[in-house]
Amino acid sequence: MSTGDWSDMENDAVVASYFSMLSDELSGRAYNKAAQNRLLQERTGRSRGSIEFKLCNVSAAVQGLALPEIRGYKPRFNFQMSLAEAAARWLAQHPEWEQALYRSRPREIAEPQPLFVGIAPTLRNAPPPDELEQMQRVARRFDVVGRDARNRALGYAGEERVYHHERAHLAQHGRSDLVKEVRWVSKEDGDGAGYDIRSFTLEGRERLIEVKTTNGWERTPFHISQNELEVAQERREDWCLFRLYDFARTPRAFELRPPLEAHVSLTATSFLASFTDRTEQ
Structure with missing residues (x-):
């Protein structure tokens, strides 16, 4: 039996097996964990128990990468960064997998429940703290925030889900008069308003909703623009951030209301470079 640190080849093998099983699980297809373990034993020379433990390490790594993990492989932390690098390599080699990840869920009815x-x-x-720091380190290293923000299919699907959620909520509480007034602003008018959905409270007050969606866990960080922050400040009684997480499996949500600094740490990640007239200096 092999012992010692896992090589890149071994990490790549266990990660590929993991994503194969995860794809099956998200799609509702049957798969055989024992058969996958036996195949990995042949490929790596590792013991059954060692492979089971490593697959739990992969669950922790993919959680840090803002992806769902396989049920039954409870995340085990203190994994080597080389394992997260192997998962990132697999994702880079299969870009279509993550783009279509939200479609792995069964299609919902036209007007889903709230x-x-x-x-x-x-x-x-x-x-x-040690687990949280490791997740944050993986998120920083592989820019999971930017990856979520660039995944247009994910962002669109999340906004669509919240749009239907708001309509269903109003309808269930007898405010059918407001249902038709709910607008998907980012789709109809484009980005720039500082929020994605204009909805209403049951009392008829505007709800300006900025949607942030991830396939990862509830603590996955997210991007927020300067414009969104300014609108949140200007319309703080009406604006809210609607965070959707675990979207590829069973979407869950929570809301954050201004001031956002009371809930999250805001970190500047880029700077605007403007040309100035040096004669004015």
């Missing part, structure tokens, strides 16, 4: 909107992450429900 989402369950739960409690936002807080210090009280945070994972152990």
Whole structure:
């Protein structure tokens, strides 16, 4: 039996097996974990128990990469960064997989039921500091925030889900008069308004909703623009951030209301470079 650190070839093999099983699970297809383990034993020379433990490490790595993990492989942390690098390599070689990930779910009816909107992450429900730091380190290293932001299919699907959620919520509470007034602003008018959906409270007050969607866990970081922050400040009584997570499996959500600094740490990640007239200096 092989011992010691896992090589890149071994990591690539276990990651490929993991994504194969994850694809089957998300699509509702049957798969055989024991058969996959035996195949990996042949390919790597590792023991059954070692492979099972490594697959749990992969669950932790893909969680850091803002992806769903396989049920039954509970994330085990303190994995080597080389394992996250192997997962990132697999994703780079299969770009179509993540682009279509949200479509792995069964198609919902035209007007789905409202989402369950739960409690936002807080210090009280945070994972152990070492685990959280490892997740954040993977997220920074592989720019999962930028990847989510660039995934137009994911962003569009998330906004669509929230649009139908708002309409269904109003309809269920007897405000059919407001249902037809809900607008998908980013789709109809384009980006730039500082929010994606214009909806209403049951009392008829405007709800300006900025949607942020991820296939990852609830603490996956996200991008927010300067314009969105300014609108949040100007319309703080009406604006909210609607965070959708675990979107590829069973979408869950929570809301954040201004000031956002009360809920999250805002970190500048880029700067605007403008030309100035040096004669004015």
